[in-house]
Amino acid sequence: MKKAAALFILLITASAANIALSLHSGANCETKTLSEPRTATGLGFDISFEVNKIVIEISRNNSNFSDISQQILSLHPEITGIILSSSIRLPILSLNIRERLKIFPNRTVETDIFWRTFDTTHNGWAAPFLDCHFLQGVWFYAYVLKSADIGLGLFIPIKLNQCDYGLADIFGGPHQCDEDTTKCIPQYEYGERKGGYRCICREGFFYPGANLSWNGFSGEDVEKGLLDSYRCVPCPPECDICGEGGLCEAKRDLYLRSIILSLQLVCMFITIILALIVFKQRKCKAIASGMWTILETVLLGIFFLHGTVVVHYFEPSVLQCLLERWARELGFIICYGAIILKLYRHLIEFRTRKAHRWVIKDTDLLKYLLIMFMSVFAYMAAYTAISVNFVQENYSLLSKGETLEGVHYESCKPLWWDYVTQVGELAILIFGIHLSYASRNARTQFHERRYLCAAISIELAVSGLFYMARIFILPDLHPNFVLIAHFIRTQFTATITLMLVFVPKFWYQQKQVRSLAQEYSCRIPVDAFKDMNAHGPLTSNNSDADVGEVSLADMNPEDIRAELKRLYVQLEIFKNKTIRLDNPHISKRRGGRKAPHRRFSLQKKGSRERNLYGNKHRIAKKEEETTEAEPSRTPEDSVCSNEGPSAVYNDLPSTYTSESKP
Template sequence: MGKKDLSWKSYTLTTTILINFVLGGGNAHVRKKDIESSLQDIHDVAIASLGDFCNKKQFKSLTVPLDTLKFESVRQKADLAATLLQDLGVAHHNGLQDAISKNLIVTDKSVLSSRILAINASTGSIVNCAWWQKQISDIGEPKKISDTGMEIGQRPNSEYPWYVIVSQNIGVWYIIRYIFRYEDADSSPGVRSPKFIESPPNVAYKGWWTFPYYSCSNRKWIVSYSVPIPPPGRRGLKGFLSLDVDVSYLEVNQCETIRNQQVNNEISIFHGSHKCHNFSTKCIYRSNLNQETWTRGKYHCVCRSGFYSEYHQGIFNGTLVEIAWSEYLKTGSKSWELIFQCKKCAPGCLFCQDPSPCLATYHWPFRITLLTFSIICVICTIILILYMYKHRKLKVFKVASPIFLSITLLGCATMYLEMAAIFPILDQYSCIATKWSRHLGFCVTYTALLMKTWRVSLTYRVKSAHKVKLTDKQLLQWMVPIILVMLIYLGTWTVSDTPNTEEIVDNAGLRFKQCLYNWWDHSLAIGEVLFLAWGIRVCYNVRNAESLYNEARLISYAIYNIAIVNIMMIAFHLFIFPRAGPDIKYLLGFIRTQLSTSTTIALVFGPKIIRVLRGQGDQWDNRARSRGVTASFSLNGIGLVPEEAPDLFQENEELKEEIQKLAAQIEFMKIIHMESNNRHVKPKSGGYFSIQNTTSLIHSPLTKTGLNQPTKPPDEM
């Protein structure tokens, strides 16, 4: 007994290892061949004329197993019935056999028929048989049938899938060994019949399940479970019990299953056996087709996202695909490759029906031209900073605060760099660079110009004789917090909600990427609009102010231009070209940069450069001085450069002007007093030196500081 147990355990372990090896892919080509052969058999049964087919054969067996755990309750009932028959005996209880066989059908809807055979151990012939079968219509009580293969005294028909006879010369004992792998202590393990499948690993069954087969008499696909019934307490075989289970309701799903999805009514062995081209198509199972029969090709091959087909609108019938695949293997036909494979869409297309492009085209030569011009502007701006530093002591630059002029140029160079940021196909890093170059450049340039204009406004509006002094250092103290606020805002934006891209569609339906606009952009835009509004108000206040080299007015024009250009570009983007392509948007960005930045440089620095080139950079603006603007009055409001040593030439010029003013006022007052105290000299009523005219002249709004305003000498009357 110990030898038998050891032999059986060794055999079970070997079988388990082999099964795991097969399931793990060790014999994948054989298993795939069995699957294809079974699918072909299913196809043959489905399309064949059943009359012709069943005249030749009564059964069609497959070579792939089913998951028999689905029928565990049926197996347990059969094992229990076999144990009962073993204890009570098989040959002498015909009524008991009929009752058990009939009960197995009644108690389970999936059981089609059941049979109990009592066999003569010496001859292998049937002693008695109890065979019950469910009605074809599944209505009413099962019926007891008689079959020619079950005639008493005859051996069972070898065609039955649930029984095999190897030779007439082999006794029943060896026949059952061949069927059930039954063995005794003196023999090696028997050979399993190819009609029966392996039991699941580590599971002990009393009997064996057959491979699925088609039964012509039932017009159904069936699996059978057969259990040997040995005599009580002795070796040998007195009979066996077999029952048939209907598996026609199971579905031959050749598509891949979804991971972790429980599918109870599908044959798992066929999963993934479809013939769709996996790279370009995906398999879609048609679950509502032919529920009562097994069919090969019960699926559609549908083009995947990003692929299209010129045939059948990208939806291929699985049956046709299976046929094309068979022809491809047999004859090398190219229909499977040419017709049933989808073609890749144009780059960027998520869905398409033809090879038409989905992404907007970038005209790189055009964009490179605009970018090159912008880079040249950056280089010219840097050269202008160096040029101004070289001539910083000339009056035309000195009176305009060279430090603020340099800051303005640096801001302009930063705004030019926006064209480099938006040049490539936009991504996250490009959008970050775009936001920083655009807003930081605007803030630096506009703040520098506004600080200079604001200083003029404060100086111009003072009504006392006391001169307001605002140094460059004081203005920088006001400018730094403004730029610091912008830096904090941009930094917080970049870290907390990094600017990214979004896809938009142009007028032609082509997609391209642009930087996403959200509430960060809108909030900053509102702040910049308010900042522009304040700058426009300051420029309006100094519209009548006189300054050397007319710089206050030119800066005001530059600020007006910045506001107008930005408002126009917003209108172009939102209303005129809302769905323009990437090249049009790049062109609009270039135009905005040139109209705002280049125009600012031309207005603020153009006249200065021209004076220097003409050799007049160190000369005073005579036209401004003739309108009453002194040499000490400048855009700084305090003189040239307060931190430097006094300029003797400047002081001499200012002293001369003060002496001329004083001499004119003395002469004027002398004439007035002479006329008023001399009764012989009476001024003409309404004349220039009359008392009424003098009073009105003194209080005239044209005289900014009363009699301190220079007047014409008497000899010019």
């Protein structure tokens, strides 16, 4: 019983406190209505469209106003209250009070201001009013629509903006900023209290007494008359815009920058399309021979390289400076790292004077590329951590520059990290050229090595010149010209690399309908198919007549069999000549014994002397033994083929036939 009494007393005390607080607040608040209607500004929806939807919903579901009100208030948080009425139902008022829906079917003293506004307005926007009961101290816009059968009223809270002349009556007058030289910036936290704004200089004006911490004239100081002058001074005639102290600041050409941004976005879109084409054509000879996975990574790197200009388009900031460097370094290592690995694979596959052939699979190259990527990622993470630490210690990553014309601008500050990174890029490119030079005698399909070397050489030349210009020339140029320089650099490197890597592949892919003779006519003489040592009527010069002149009906099976045998022999001769054409290390003898002095594998230093002079008793013992030597492996078996030795024919001049012992 005592607990119940204590709880009852506590509830009464809380209710009394709430009532007292409401009375105290109500004493300080007086319901107001402006004299003229005002159109709401800054709405996130079309009020006419939403009203028509609500009218249609009422026509369909005329019997349930509560559900319609709840649906409207939940879909549009900007709307706080709604009145619905019809010719067959009593009107209701729904209010969203502290995220809770309250419905008032009857007119009360607290809701009188809402009903009065609805009754006195026929159609359109009503005069704003102040509520002092449920939503104390909140001003509302009101929009009313009435017809013969349906009535609708929407109530939207006003975000008090002292810079809005339409709401000047709420604050007792407009703001006091000088319209000619300054512009008003609202401060919404002031509410109805006057002075909730700041006056900052317009473009082309500056305040002589400004310092680095000055952010405009305070509205409170302006309203209280504490400032002698709150006007700004025009910039010097030679300046479009100026900053502190009247210093001319660079004006960025929005039209030019938009054109460059559009071109870069087009290049990035083309890169995405090429990636899809490469994936779709990955089984074609031209794409498969170039390792389609590596080609996709090259396109990914080019995409990042184009993204550097997109990042440079925006105004300089700490985030912009960091993102630009990240995009550049990751794109560089992905693109040119993949190209260098392709050159490395060519060098390994075509190296000479090695007893065993190294086979590098695509997965191995991707592993190497992943290691390179993670190394650069760790390097950039360390760079970012140090840069953020500098910013937290009040060091700036931005610097003020000045052009030759005396125009000031803001840009990313060059750091020693940047110089180290640039030297690292050039070193990687030089290593790629070294690999290309080392494999200069290697023949690759579709002349791939030549185009890869050209891409790296162009990147080395253009980037070297650009980095020199960044140190000595670009600091004196206008930011618009600096953006153009970045754009040209990207087009001369990333775009040309894309063309050199992919255009030849698509070009050669369209020319794969050639016959076998046409395909190799540029590498061997035409008469390579002719057997000069063959005998017989079918292998003589007369047999080289046009096939169309000989009818199969005139040939017997023996002639056809002999002709096919001759073709097989010629194909084997052609195969051997083609293999030896660009591989001088391959012996012309097949399966035969090598000369005693020939050593195909490398030997350690001093091994030859030990074999000649070291163990004489072993040499004497070997002279007494008579064993048949095992034929050594041919270079073709150890270096040049994954498929083992080619087929050997006894009637070929380049083969070796062992004589049988009696």
